[in-house]
Amino acid sequence: xxxxxxxxxxxxxxxxxxxxxxxxxxxxxxxxxxxxxxxxxxxxxxxxxxxxxxxxxxxxxxxxxxxxxxxxxxxxxxxxxxxxxxxxxxxxxxxxxxxxxxxxxxxxxxxxxxxxxxxxxxxxxxxxxxxxxxxxxxxxxxxxxxxxxxxxxxxxxxxxxxxxxxxxxxxxxxxxxxxxxxxxxxxxxxxxxxxxxxxxxxxxxxxxxxxxxxxxxxxxxxxxxxxxxxxxxxxxxxxxxxxxxxxxxxxxxxxxxxxxxxxxxxxxxxxxxxxxxxxxxxxxxxxxxxxxxxxxxxxxxxxxxxxxxxxxxxxxxxxxxxxxxxxxxxxxxxxxxxxxxxxxxxxxxxxxxxxxxxxxxxxxxxxxxxxxxxxxxxxxxxxxxxxxxxxxxxxxxxxxxxxx
Amino acid sequence: xxxxxxxxxxxxxxxxxxxxxxxxxxxxxxxxxxxxxxxxxxxxxxxxxxxxxxxxxxxxxxxxxxxxxxxxxxxxxxxxxxxxxxxxxxxxxxxxxxxxxxxxxxxxxxxxxxxxxxxxxxxxxxxxxxxxxxxxxxxxxxxxxxxxxxxxxxxxxxxxxxxxxxxxxxxxxxxxxxxxxxxxxxxxxxxxxxxxxxxxxxxxxxxxxxxxxxxxxxxxxxxxxxxxxxxxxxxxxxxxxxxxxxxxxxxxxxxxxxxxxxxxxxx
Ligand SMILES: Cc1ncc(COP(=O)(O)O)c(C=O)c1O
Numbered sequence: 001x002x003x004x005x006x007x008x009x010x011x012x013x014x015x016x017x018x019x020x021x022x023x024x025x026x027x028x029x030x031x032x033x034x035x036x037x038x039x040x041x042x043x044x045x046x047x048x049x050x051x052x053x054x055x056x057x058x059x060x061x062x063x064x065x066x067x068x069x070x071x072x073x074x075x076x077x078x079x080x081x082x083x084x085x086x087x088x089x090x091x092x093x094x095x096x097x098x099x100x101x102x103x104x105x106x107x108x109x110x111x112x113x114x115x116x117x118x119x120x121x122x123x124x125x126x127x128x129x130x131x132x133x134x135x136x137x138x139x140x141x142x143x144x145x146x147x148x149x150x151x152x153x154x155x156x157x158x159x160x161x162x163x164x165x166x167x168x169x170x171x172x173x174x175x176x177x178x179x180x181x182x183x184x185x186x187x188x189x190x191x192x193x194x195x196x197x198x199x200x201x202x203x204x205x206x207x208x209x210x211x212x213x214x215x216x217x218x219x220x221x222x223x224x225x226x227x228x229x230x231x232x233x234x235x236x237x238x239x240x241x242x243x244x245x246x247x248x249x250x251x252x253x254x255x256x257x258x259x260x261x262x263x264x265x266x267x268x269x270x271x272x273x274x275x276x277x278x279x280x281x282x283x284x285x286x287x288x289x290x291x292x293x294x295x296x297x298x299x300x301x302x303x304x305x306x307x308x309x310x311x312x313x314x315x316x317x318x319x320x321x322x323x324x325x326x327x328x329x330x331x332x333x334x335x336x337x338x339x340x341x342x343x344x345x346x347x348x349x350x351x352x353x354x355x356x357x358x359x360x361x362x363x364x365x366x367x368x369x370x371x372x373x374x375x376x377x378x379x380x381x382x383x384x385x386x387x388x389x390x391x392x393x394x395x396x397x398x399x400x401x402x403x404x
Numbered sequence: 405x406x407x408x409x410x411x412x413x414x415x416x417x418x419x420x421x422x423x424x425x426x427x428x429x430x431x432x433x434x435x436x437x438x439x440x441x442x443x444x445x446x447x448x449x450x451x452x453x454x455x456x457x458x459x460x461x462x463x464x465x466x467x468x469x470x471x472x473x474x475x476x477x478x479x480x481x482x483x484x485x486x487x488x489x490x491x492x493x494x495x496x497x498x499x500x501x502x503x504x505x506x507x508x509x510x511x512x513x514x515x516x517x518x519x520x521x522x523x524x525x526x527x528x529x530x531x532x533x534x535x536x537x538x539x540x541x542x543x544x545x546x547x548x549x550x551x552x553x554x555x556x557x558x559x560x561x562x563x564x565x566x567x568x569x570x571x572x573x574x575x576x577x578x579x580x581x582x583x584x585x586x587x588x589x590x591x592x593x594x595x596x597x598x599x600x601x602x603x604x605x606x607x608x609x610x611x612x613x614x615x616x617x618x619x620x621x622x623x624x625x626x627x628x629x630x631x632x633x634x635x636x637x638x639x640x641x642x643x644x645x646x647x648x649x650x651x652x653x654x655x656x657x658x659x660x661x662x663x664x665x666x667x668x669x670x671x
Contacts, residue, residue, distance in 0.1 A: 015538060023539050024536065024538065024539065025507060025534045025535060025536075025539055026462075026463075026534055026536065027462070027463040027533050027534060027536075027557060027559075027581075028536055028556070028557040028558060028559045028561075028562060028570070028581065029463065029557070029559040029561060029581055029584065029585075030561075031536055031559075031561070031562065031566065032559070032561035032562060032563055032566075033561065035563070035566075171466075171469055171473075172459065172460065172473075177460065178460075181460055181461075181462045184462050184463075185462065185463075185464075185465070185586045188463065188584065188585055188586055189584060189585040189586065189589065190584075191561060191584055192584070286511075287508045287511050287512065288506075288507045288508045288511055288534065289460060289508060290460075290462070291534070293511075296508075298508065298512065300512065301481035301482060301483070301509055301512065302458075302482065302508040302509030302510070302511060302512035302513070303458065303459040303476065303508075303509070304459045304460050304508070305459075
């Protein structure tokens with residue numbers, strides 16, 4: 001492992017760069033809004049009242065701290081390192097996404113914006129946004145690719161019940177990236193009264209920074225819980241990577257702890273070698289999309305190419321810029337897990353632990369199981385179980401040939 | 405003197421205002437673009453903004469999104485668009501051509517290679533929608549080395565401090581985005597635009613053209629009274645969309661719209 005110093009922890013720099021990645025690649029029409037957001041955030045992130053309200057909401061509304069659970073039967077079944085699960089699936093609304101939406105909705109409230117918009121893939125971020133909007137009495141519109149509206153019908157109805165309007169996006173590949181384009185277009189048009197709640201640690205500065213900061217509660221708690229439960233830091237932390245918010249929230253507090261391996265698991269889809277996947281860090285190259293420079297899936301002419309993953313939440317051709325940076329400085333490792341491996345892990349965890357993971361999180365579980373086998377029983381892996389699998393039951397049933 | 409500077413200098417001397425049509429390269433198919441460009445010039449276009457299709461045109465409304473999709477169905481790449489400009493230059497050595505698009509295709513080609521290829525093809529400037537001045541140092545250096553212009557956007561939401569910086573870094577002309585929104589947005593308010601532009605003149609001597617929300621001769625004429633030129637895109641692209649199945653009719657029909665605007669501006 002290369003040496004790391006604490007300068008990495010202080011990134012991004014003042015222009016939002018993580019090394020060559022990140023930045024603010026947007027049309028001039030959005031620059032003012034991003035500057036304002038950055039200024040407000042810098043002020044509020046040092047404001048004890050804001051922090052207190054955030055912490056209070058995480059405790060009493062989200063239900064934090066989430067448990068760190070020793071998956072003993074899974075560990076026995078796999079043989080090798082001990083596998084612990086950080087139970088973000090137990091958060092209110094069922095995933096880590098809510099940590100961030102609580103934070104951004106508070107920003108919207110402090111900025112006096114009556115309307116929030118969001119993009120969503122699996123629908124978890126859309127649900128989390130609709131939830132906080134309901135709680136704060138804000139108008140909420142959620143953009144969702146038409147393909148995902150179909151795959152995640154349950155979450156679509158959940159959002160509607162919560163009072164949000166779900167807008168199916170029919171342009172481009174009809175998935176998460178197109179939903180993000182459409183949300184940006186809405187924001188440009190309604191910038192005066194609207195706060196854009198981005199759902200992952202991606203997009204133009206300051207989003208990757210502020211989403212990370214809100215999600216870092218995952219890694220901070222994990223660290224503390226490891227000290228309490230095993231008396232030391234884990235040997236590795238593992239998280240799935242779509243846009244990268246649950247992973248960066250887990251990784252960031254460990255960056256300076258060089259003994260802890262950090263492993264991000266991308267969606268290998270039908271297999272990285274087939275080209276049908278959503279693994280830009282494994283098989284992409286740096287480019288510019290959605291306001292940031294980062295690893296992307298693109299063709300030789302710089303057009304963004306379609307992605308494939310069985311899990312809607314990982315079906316994204318880019319990744320948060322801090323992950324691109326952590327890859328290039330070799331501080332974090334990035335690997336891919338295919339659809340069928342993730343589905344198998346989904347079933348295994350459900351059957352041996354009675355915990356049904358989101359298909360996104362199942363990618364991390366699958367890789368941890370692979371790794372654990374090669375490690376010794378006195379070693380410890382923490383898997384970030386980013387969400388619960390209820391939303392995916394229809395997808396799995398369909399694959400099983402069962403009509404509900 | 406660059407072609408862009410020569411063009412605006414001459415217009416100023418004659419007391420004329422510019423009309424700047426935007427069309428997407430390769431829309432509705434790659435064979436349409438060069439004849440269309442010539443037809444636009446004949447109809448009175450002073451500068452042509454030629455769009456480079458991109459898979460994720462984040463700052464564009466549905467009309468130009470669909471134009472990108474049509475062009476990409478034919479595989480139109482940045483290299484292809486440069487070749488279109490080179491072919492246009494075989495007959496027209498005076499009308500400035502500005503490429504308009506998103507950064508990623510340029511990143512993939514490489515800044516220096518892009519600037520060299522652009523120069524060799526007869527391109528005069530580039531407007532990269534998602535590259536604000538603060539991220540432009542690399543491309544700026546490459547473009548300067550080839551004496552090419554970078555055109556920047558200024559919006560109603562641009563703060564005075566950033567406006568000043570943009571005016572200092574931009575060259576060729578400045579593109580004032582008249583409304584908050586994406587391309588193809590609602591009608592603009594000419595009084596507000598006029599007030600903003602007269603403010604802006606304190607920061608720059610560059611020509612200022614106005615785009616977004618110009619739909620007909622009347623709005624083009626109104627805008628040209630308070631600026632140096634009118635940029636018109638979505639109405640033209642709409643016409644292309646309507647004739648996508650009879651592409652041979654596109655140049656004359658689109659030029660017809662530009663001609664009407666030209667006459668309204670000159671009236
Ligand atoms: C449960 C769950 N995990 C992970 C993700 C991927 O997002 P990120 O990489 O930002 O954590 C999603 C996205 O929808 C999700 O719902």
